[in-house]
Amino acid sequence: MMKKMTAILLCMFMILSLAACGNSGSGAGQPSTGGNFVEKQTDSNTMPENSSTGNTESVSAPESQPEGTEASEAQGTKVLVVYFSATNTTKGVAEHIANGLSADIYEIVPEEPYTDADLNYHDNNSRTTIEMNDPNARPGISGSVENMEQYDIVFIGYPIWWGEAPRIVSTFVEGYDFSGKTVVPFCTSGGSGIGSSATNLEQLTDGANWLTGKRLNGGDSQDTVMEWVNSLGLDF
């Protein structure tokens, strides 16, 4: 009887102990379960579902990463090669420069094209003779450079006409703001040097840094032309 009572008491004690364990188990597990839940919730919040977290990431990225990219793009030197060419000699040289530098190229196209008769320098009454005899002649240009302000360095090429740059090149340089730009004049000719043609053009602009110009040969190879370009000491 005593044994039976002891067994019953033992059973009751075990039942009570188990019950207590169960309670304390869930109590002790809650932070951990709660923690897991919170973690899960955090996971799901930070990753796919909560777009505000994504926004935070994409906001912080532009602040650090592309800022440098933008800055380096902004610091990159932009080059434009401008030329006038009545019979394509200067055009070939201009293309060598533009190709060698991967630069933009712009042709000064006359509103009224020059005919063979216009180019006849033996004729005192030809269009070119009349224009070159008049320092104020400003033949019209068809079209214009887009966003000239983006260029830091502007090469300007032309044929020598009567020792000077054709008047249409004067029309061009007077038509834009060159302040802060580096200008590199070059020419082709039948034999004359660049002479004062470039310094006369320079006087038509304000605030530009004109480098010493160079006469090049129409038959110069790209390598020869680029040797001169690279000798200028410019940071392309």
Ligand SMILES: Cc1cc2nc3c(=O)[nH]c(=O)nc-3n(C[C@H](O)[C@H](O)[C@H](O)COP(=O)(O)O)c2cc1C
């Ligand atoms: C009206 C006119 C005047 C020229 N005057 C000169 C000159 O004074 N000195 C010279 O060496 N060549 C002179 N030339 C030759 C050109 O400068 C030369 O042919 C030049 O390379 C042509 O370039 P382009 O084909 O790009 O027009 C003259 C040509 C023309 C049409």
